[in-house]
Amino acid sequence: MPTKIRYANTGEPLDVLYLENYDMPEPEKDEALVQMIAAAVNPVDINIVQGKYPLKVDSPGYEGMGKVIKVGSEVKNLKVGDHVIPIVYAGTWRTHITLPEESLFRIPKSIDVPEGATLQVNPVTMYTMLKEFVNLGPEDTVIQNGANSACGVIAIQMCKAWGIKTVNVVRDRPLIDDLKTFLKSLGATYVFTEEEIKKTDIFKTGELNNPVLGLNCIGGSSATSIMRHLSEEGVLVTYGGMSLEPVTASTTALVFKNIRLEGFNMSRWNNKEENFAKLPKILNEIVDMVLEEKLKAPPHALVDFLNYKEALRNTLSPGGMIGKKFILDFRNLSSKI
């Protein structure tokens, strides 16, 4: 029987989320019925359930991939068996969803589950941040903190694919050298710890041009040290604030270096019609990068849908927020529900 994860009141996910059965939905004329294959557990999902995010939904799940198992009489471009991802908020932590066909984006069947289930939120966010604020060319450098986050490793790979250099900042930790090696294997030009980035002279020596774009998901002093390296008229785009500290800009940086501070939030961006219209083109480019093996899913673990609490627990831990992404896997489920 169709099963979903839902909540009656916002709160801590492990407390408020529960499983519920529902009737098999029937697609309207212009809709497709999708059986979910896999759905990512993103920090944004946690924040929505906690009520910390200004988006109210009935059931969680921002993204995922599924298979079309039934189509309405007027559906033109989708057929049974197609693999699709929803491009609107759909509540993907459920086995079966009906959606209008224009809210579904078909992906090639050769896209693997980890990539397909995580194709939208992080890749579209990073693609957009890298494209919308600055016109990046091959001489340009991008600097980012939280470089080992799911978003960070995507930025590294996209910049590598586009021939843009990246300076990547991570917190010091045990096995830091392994992390550096991993990020470099993805294409990172430089990887520094928060301490190292303060002291580096790679920009002074001219080894690298000062970054024209900074991506900040931390805030506080981490954002400040990124900002300090930005070129004149550089842009710092904030998309998260893991340190819970604000971003601080000196008057000198603003007035004499003309540093610009922007924020980015994908839901807000998608809500604008002209942006939403770009989404298929962006997703096609992302799919191509995946097919060309230029973009891999971030470090992840697949967890049976019914074990969703394990995925939540791990996503809620500090390590989870910036480390491994958990993906709910619906494939072993048919027999159990």
Place this chain on the structure above:
Amino acid sequence: MPTKIRYANTGEPLDVLYLENYDMPEPEKDEALVQMIAAAVNPVDINIVQGKYPLKVDSPGYEGMGKVIKVGSEVKNLKVGDHVIPIVYAGTWRTHITLPEESLFRIPKSIDVPEGATLQVNPVTMYTMLKEFVNLGPEDTVIQNGANSACGVIAIQMCKAWGIKTVNVVRDRPLIDDLKTFLKSLGATYVFTEEEIKKTDIFKTGELNNPVLGLNCIGGSSATSIMRHLSEEGVLVTYGGMSLEPVTASTTALVFKNIRLEGFNMSRWNNKEENFAKLPKILNEIVDMVLEEKLKAPPHALVDFLNYKEALRNTLSPGGMIGKKFILDFRNLSSKI
């Protein structure tokens, strides 16, 4: 004999500035010789002499007005007797200047000395800040701190002329009611003290739309309280930092309200060819506003050029930086030099 104010080394203006005579300059073919009538003493001039501003010059004076007294053989659009203002940095604290005619902008002779001598730096700055960052319409509100500064009173008048509402923040002080009355007489929609702006409910009640543009010349908590009132996707433009405290933006403001932080510096803006090309059109509009009595000079005092130390002393005092503008007056000088 031609006389100028100059300095050999940067330092405190009262210590390092001195008068020096020089030979009467002879205009080249494409140049005009200008006898200065009046020149403003702006905070930027002080900062240049102090070496705090990233612009190195031989002698100070960012703006002023003068009269053409001789033209080179190839000068086409200027004639002896024309009133002009330099539109490049010219070192205006001197009696005689030669400049290429394209670096001079002719103003009507009916423009009074206080307006003519202060036409460029503050009005062009405020015009540009009000026009370049946000497309303001009649339903829009602009919020600014330091509203009684020379720049602030220009923003009030320009917005009034364009039908845009302004919310103006000033520090509490003796005779605050007189200041409020004065700013309202210029067209200010609302005037609040720093304390009052934190508590006002004019935006909550819908009496005014949340400002789409904030102009900040203070920084610190004053900037924060302006930012708090901005509409979604509002822009805070910083053009000064009188509190010497940085501007701080919460991640929420950046990511969920999409507040943008920009900086503005007129020299940097003018240095871009495409911007410099707009200058004559902007100055024409400003001149029209002056002629229509929609734009008056900020509160000011004329001081004889030879008494420049009095002007400096007053500009250097905290009151001077945000209050009265001092203007060096060259008109009584011909007999003395």
